[in-house]
Amino acid sequence: MTGETEQKILEAALNLFAEKGYTGATTRVIAEEAGVSELTLFRKFKTKKNLFDTIISQNLEKMKKDLQSILINKKFNSNGEFLETFIRNYVESVEENFEVFFLVINDGTGEFEQSLSEFFRESAEYIEKNIGNSNIDPEAFALTIAGFTYIICIEKHKGRTIFNQEEVIENFINNSVKCVQ
Numbered sequence: 076m077t078g079e080t081e082q083k084i085l086e087a088a089l090n091l092f093a094e095k096g097y098t099g100a101t102t103r104v105i106a107e108e109a110g111v112s113e114l115t116l117f118r119k120f121k122t123k124k125n126l127f128d129t130i131i132s133q134n135l136e137k138m139k140k141d142l143q144s145i146l147i148n149k150k151f152n153s154n155g156e157f158l159e160t161f162i163r164n165y166v167e168s169v170e171e172n173f174e175v176f177f178l179v180i181n182d183g184t185g186e187f188e189q190s191l192s193e194f195f196r197e198s199a200e201y202i203e204k205n206i207g208n209s210n211i212d213p214e215a216f217a218l219t220i221a222g223f224t225y226i227i228c229i230e231k232h233k234g235r236t237i238f239n240q241e242e243v244i245e246n247f248i249n250n251s252v253k254c255v256q
Contacts, residue, residue, distance in 0.1 A: 081119050083109040089130050093174035097127055128186075134175035135190050139197065141168045146201050155252045157205040162220060162248050165198070169224045173232050180225060195221060208255045216251075223247055 087108035091100035102123050106113040120126040145164050151157035169176050179187045198217040206213070227244065230237060 080111060080115065084111060084116055084119060084126070085130055085133070088126050089134075089174050092127060092130065092178055102126075131175060131179060131187055132190070134172050135179065135187075135194060138168045138172050138176070139194060142198070142201070151205055154206050154208075154255050155248075158251050158255070159248050161201060161205075162244065162251065165220055166224050166227060166244060169228050170231065173228050176225070176228070177232075206255050211255055220251075
């Protein structure tokens with residue numbers, strides 16, 4: 076489903092789900108925002124839930140592929156090089172897909188728990204493969220990076236400037252490198 080109409084619906088729905096939540100975003104308003112009839116929305120996606128699930132699964136898959144394209148089969152010369160590449164690309168991927176990341180993290184149903192768990196597990200595997208430090212728990216480190224990224228992206232998304240984002244990212248990378256030495 077990548078036609079122009081579907082794409083308009085997906086984009087409108089993502090924005091409204093992020094702004095109003097699943098319950099607050101009605102199919103009528105989504106259709107209006109997309110410039111289509113509600114009937115067209117239902118013809119393309121059958122149900123609101125299917126529309127929501129499509130948005131989440133497509134975007135989580137895109138985030139995974141973005142990270143994989145940078146990290147798979149790449150040899151890093153040092154932990155610092157790996158961490159800088161991994162953290163910067165992780166932040167960039169979440170920033171580009173913030174609405175989806177926000178929806179998944181804040182999903183109270185647990186429906187996307189497996190997808191999110193898989194995403195974090197793959198991140199932990201990259202860390203374990205590239206750092207190889209037995210003193211570091213790769214899963215805890217992956218969650219630390221995810222939490223840091225989430226806070227950074229929320230601040231940016233909300234338009235707050237409590238800190239200099241680039242400086243904080245640089246310091247986080249430097250501190251992470253010190254932790255794995």
